[in-house]
Amino acid sequence: xxxxxxxxxxxxxxxxxxxxxxxxxxxxxxxxxxxxxxxxxxxxxxxxxxxxxxxxxxxxxxxxxxxxxxxxxxxxxxxxxxxxxxxxxxxxxxxxxxxxxxxxxxxxxxxxxxxxxxxxxxxxxxxxxxxxxxxxxxxxxxxxxxxxxxxxxxxxxxxxxxxxxxxxxxxxxxxxxxxxxxxxxxxxxxxxxxxxxxxxxxxxxxxxxxxxxxxxxxxxxxxxxxxxxxxxxxxxxxxxxxxxxxxxxxxxxxxxxxxxxxxxxxxxxxxxxxxxxxxxxxxxxxxxxxxxxxxxxxxxxxxxxxxxxxxxxxxxxxxxxxxxxxxxxxxxxxxxxxxxxxxxxxxxxxxxxxxxxxxxxxxxxxxxxxxxxxxxxxxxxxxxxxxxxxxxxxxxxxxxxxxxxxxxxxxxxxxxxxxxxxxxxxxxxxxxxxxxxxxxxxxxxxxxxxxxxxxxxxxxxxxxxxxxxxxxxxxxxxxxxxxxxxxxxxxxxxxxxxxxxxxxxxxxxxxxxxxxxxxxxxxxxxxxxxxxxxxxxxxxxxxxxxxxxxxxxxxxxxxxxxxxxxxxxxxxxxxxxxxxxxxxxxxxxxxxxxxxxxxxxxxxxxxxxxxxxxxxxxxxxxxxxxxxxxxxxxxxxxxxxxxxxxxxxxxxxxxxxxxxxxxxx
Numbered sequence: 015x016x017x018x019x020x021x022x023x024x025x026x027x028x029x030x031x032x033x034x035x036x037x038x039x040x041x042x043x044x045x046x047x048x049x050x051x052x053x054x055x056x057x058x059x060x061x062x063x064x065x066x067x068x069x070x071x072x073x074x075x076x077x078x079x080x081x082x083x084x085x086x087x088x089x090x091x092x093x094x095x096x097x098x099x100x101x102x103x104x105x106x107x108x109x110x111x112x113x114x115x116x117x118x119x120x121x122x123x124x125x126x127x128x129x130x131x132x133x134x135x136x137x138x139x140x141x142x143x144x145x146x147x148x149x150x151x152x153x154x155x156x157x158x159x160x161x162x163x164x165x166x167x168x169x170x171x172x173x174x175x176x177x178x179x180x181x182x183x184x185x186x187x188x189x190x191x192x193x194x195x196x197x198x199x200x201x202x203x204x205x206x207x208x209x210x211x212x213x214x215x216x217x218x219x220x221x222x223x224x225x226x227x228x229x230x231x232x233x234x235x236x237x238x239x240x241x242x243x244x245x246x247x248x249x250x251x252x253x254x255x256x257x258x259x260x261x262x263x264x265x266x267x268x269x270x271x272x273x274x275x276x277x278x279x280x281x282x283x284x285x286x287x288x289x290x291x292x293x294x295x296x297x298x299x300x301x302x303x304x305x306x307x308x309x310x311x312x313x314x315x316x317x318x319x320x321x322x323x324x325x326x327x328x329x330x331x332x333x334x335x336x337x338x339x340x341x342x343x344x345x346x347x348x349x350x351x352x353x354x355x356x357x358x359x360x361x362x363x364x365x366x367x368x369x370x371x372x373x374x375x376x377x378x379x380x381x382x383x384x385x386x387x388x389x390x391x392x393x394x395x396x397x398x399x400x401x402x403x404x405x406x407x408x409x410x411x412x413x414x415x416x417x418x419x420x421x422x423x424x425x426x427x428x429x430x431x432x433x434x435x436x437x438x439x440x441x442x443x444x445x446x447x448x449x450x451x452x453x454x455x456x457x458x459x460x461x462x463x464x465x466x467x468x469x470x471x472x473x474x475x476x477x478x479x480x481x482x483x484x485x486x487x488x489x490x491x492x493x494x495x496x497x498x499x500x501x502x503x504x505x506x507x508x509x510x511x512x513x514x515x516x517x518x519x520x521x522x523x524x525x526x527x528x529x530x531x532x533x534x535x536x537x538x539x540x541x542x543x544x545x546x547x548x549x550x551x552x553x554x555x556x557x558x559x560x561x562x563x564x565x566x567x568x569x570x571x572x573x574x575x576x577x578x579x580x581x582x583x584x585x586x587x588x589x590x591x592x593x594x595x596x597x598x599x600x601x602x603x604x605x606x607x608x609x610x611x612x613x614x615x616x617x618x619x620x621x622x623x624x625x626x627x628x629x630x631x632x633x634x635x636x637x638x639x640x641x642x643x644x645x646x647x648x649x650x651x652x653x654x655x656x657x658x659x660x661x662x663x664x665x666x667x668x669x670x671x672x673x674x675x676x677x678x679x
Contacts, residue, residue, distance in 0.1 A: 019083035026052035
């Protein structure tokens with residue numbers, strides 16, 4: 015903490031004054047009664063508060079005080095303390111008021127109080143003059159106070175310790191506390207001896223019991239050590255499987271081929287895409303479908319034209335079906351059935367039979383009877399002409415009926431429709447083998463079959479296109495994988511995956527080794543080695559178990575129990591036990607008093623010695639610094655302060671000496 019500036023509102027004889035200080039060392043010089051001590055006092059009062067009785071308070075002034083500017087590290091503070099109604103103290107940090115300024119100042123000035131601050135950081139000739147009048151013990155106490163921070167508190171503590179120590183040895187009615195306790199102890203011991211004679215047997219048994227207790231203590235101690243060894247070795251035996259496993263793992267050659275996480279993830283992603291692509295290409299177009307599509311491709315133009323006319327074909331089949339229904343209705347008419355059945359058929363049949371016989375006779379007879387073949391030929395021709403005329407006459411006569419004319423019109427339309435269908439469905443002959451009802455071309459079902467056929471063709475074509483697209487994507491993914499495989503010098507995914515699996519295996523082994531090494535620590539290894547290894551531990555464990563003295567301990571415990579029972583019976587009145595307890599309590603009290611005495615005494619001596627040591631180390635530097643500051647204060651006219659024969663003198667540059675009182679004047 016460094017003081018850089020002091021602004022005085024009014025204090026003592028000073029008023030409306032601002033002083034800037036050197037932050038390392040500042041000399042304040044002036045004639046008597048010019049305000050040197052007032053400045054010193056105001057700095058102290060701003061830091062620690064105004065005293066209740068303040069000789070520096072201006073007469074007839076309702077407001078007085080000032081502001082102190084300090085630097086503490088990198089922070090600048092302005093501490094304002096005025097004697098004004100409603101305002102005690104403010105601490106400002108770069109324009110921001112500090113909360114709880116009193117606590118802030120306590121922390122800032124700690125560990126100094128007002129007295130230690132004045133003794134260490136400001137010194138007037140009055141202090142020096144006062145020092146010359148002190149006794150040697152008082153001067154030593156003053157020097158000790160200056161020699162260490164808060165040393166006065168330690169001096170007070172040392173005085174308290176010495177008082178408490180002297181109280182312990184202080185006489186009360188001519189005897190100290192310790193002496194009184196010693197006399198009481200002697201009385202108790204004497205009484206105990208008298209009672210022991212009465213209970214001699216009790217004492218002997220008690221000694222025996224004490225011996226047994228001592229033996230048991232030794233045996234139990236040894237047994238505990240053995241049990242600790244057994245526990246240690248048993249724990250090592252439990253760890254042996256881990257120890258063996260760790261040794262086996264460390265024998266295995268461990269090698270990891272570094273593969274970046276990005277490359278591994280990319281290869282796995284590509285592999286998933288490849289497997290997905292292969293699953294999409296699992297569907298294979300059958301040989302029959304290929305033949306069917308090839309057949310379609312060979313007649314594509316005609317078949318595509320047929321596909322475009324399927325609706326027309328369907329309409330034609332509907333038209334053909336309607337014509338056939340009309341024909342059936344006419345044929346089912348009773349008039350046409352009667353005519354055709356009774357007359358028309360008989361006449362035509364008889365006429366045809368007669369004419370046929372005549373024609374045969376006309377043809378055959380001339381060959382057997384005539385020599386000139388021209389006549390038979392003419393006769394035959396004439397018969398045939400006659401046959402035709404007669405048949406035509408018979409048909410024309412009977413077909414003049416409107417019903418027969420309508421039937422012939424329907425037949426013609428049926429024939430025409432069938433011809434049109436035949437022309438349109440001509441390409442069907444190329445694909446008959448791929449239709450369900452082969453040969454039934456002129457039925458309406460062929461339209462449904464053709465729709466199914468063309469749908470099948472479309473499906474085959476889509477599958478073929480999809481397969482080609484998937485194959486291209488698979489090839490691209492394989493190329494991407496190959497770039498990464500070449501980077502790590504592996505031929506395919508199987509080898510790459512083997513490296514990954516090996517790396518994972520090695521990583522798992524290393525993790526297992528790390529886990530085992532947290533169990534099989536170097537300390538555990540050294541214990542296993544120190545105990546002869548695996549075989550040595552088990553053998554030593556068996557040997558220690560064989561050397562157990564637990565049976566001997568159990569026997570002594572039984573004896574001790576019996577003795578304790580007997581002693582309890584003898585000492586049922588508890589007189590000896592009570593006396594022994596009183597003696598033990600007396601010993602404890604004496605030891606406690608002596609311990610307290612020496613604690614207080616040595617603590618006080620230690621504090622006094624420590625303060626003297628600190629002061630002896632610091633006093634030369636304090637005196638040297640005092641001489642330097644005093645030399646600056648007097649502008650190098652006086653350069654040394656001398657303590658001599660109860661006086662304080664100053665020495666000048668010409669070795670001239672004069673008293674502080676003379677210098678002050």
